Amino acid sequence: MKKPPRVLVVEDEPAIAELIAVNLKHNGFAPTMAFDAEAARREMNAELPDVVLLDWMLPGESGASLARYWRQHERTRLVPIIMLTAKSDEADKVQGLDAGADDYITKPFSTKELLARIRALLRRRSPESTDDVVQVGLLVLDTATYRVNFGGQPLKIGPTEFKLLHYLMKHAERVHSRGSLLDKVWGDHVYIEERTVDVHIKRLRESLGEAGAMVETVRGAGYRLSAVGLTPNRALTADNPSA
Ligand code: CA
Numbered sequence: 001m002k003k004p005p006r007v008l009v010v011e012d013e014p015a016i017a018e019l020i021a022v023n024l025k026h027n028g029f030a031p032t033m034a035f036d037a038e039a040a041r042r043e044m045n046a047e048l049p050d051v052v053l054l055d056w057m058l059p060g061e062s063g064a065s066l067a068r069y070w071r072q073h074e075r076t077r078l079v080p081i082i083m084l085t086a087k088s089d090e091a092d093k094v095q096g097l098d099a100g101a102d103d104y105i106t107k108p109f110s111t112k113e114l115l116a117r118i119r120a121l122l123r124r125r126s127p128e129s130t131d132d133v134v135q136v137g138l139l140v141l142d143t144a145t146y147r148v149n150f151g152g153q154p155l156k157i158g159p160t161e162f163k164l165l166h167y168l169m170k171h172a173e174r175v176h177s178r179g180s181l182l183d184k185v186w187g188d189h190v191y192i193e194e195r196t197v198d199v200h201i202k203r204l205r206e207s208l209g210e211a212g213a214m215v216e217t218v219r220g221a222g223y224r225l226s227a228v229g230l231t232p233n234r235a236l237t238a239d240n241p242s243a
Contacts, residue, residue: 004030005122008049010040010066011084012058016107020053023111029118037061044070048079048183051118054101056085064099071100075183080121084109134169137227139211141169150211160185161204168215168225177222197223 034040205212
């Protein structure tokens with residue numbers, strides 16, 4: 001079963017926060033609540049949510065300032081943010097979006113509208129979860145049928161390796177650190193060690209057989225999926241994975 005998307009609700013009015021949380025829960029989301037900026041930062045540090053609902057008016061640090069802060073930091077830069085506010089002013093709306101919010105909802109809003117906005121944002125922000133076919137060289141991955149083949153030959157591959165391969169293929173030729181792979185593929189679970197990435201990379205290479213050479217180790221930096229990995233000069237660009 002798919003894990004319910006995590007929603008961090010940052011709202012200082014308990015009645016509103018509670019109402020939002022109850023509605024989210026009933027609709028298949030996993031809400032976490034924070035009543036001020038400090039608590040919100042703590043939650044964000046503990047685990048990245050899939051979406052943040054961020055109240056504009058908070059005691060102390062404002063929602064806009066918090067959004068700006070998260071946008072400036074690598075780890076939280078891409079977390080989707082929906083700003084909640086009582087202000088319906090065009091100027092405020094522009095200010096909210098400038099601060100880095102992806103969307104904006106004016107109070108009072110209906111549950112239906114809120115859910116629709118969250119779902120739209122999740123769709124926009126997670127291309128990894130949509131059905132598509134990715135190809136790098138002779139390697140083809142199809143998320144709709146959950147199949148991987150190399151030069152027309154089907155390959156057997158585990159679910160984590162599939163996700164990992166999907167991400168590497170979608171961002172081929174780029175070097176990914178273990179930390180960033182953990183973040184992107186495992187969804188930022190702090191209890192997973194970076195060593196875990198190495199274990200799954202090893203399994204991935206084994207499942208890929210001949211195409212395993214496409215998964216390159218970049219010394220001191222991380223991993224890269226490359227079509228170049230299959231050419232004889234791969235030793236010049238990467239560690240030999242079988243060494
Ligand atoms: Ca408020």
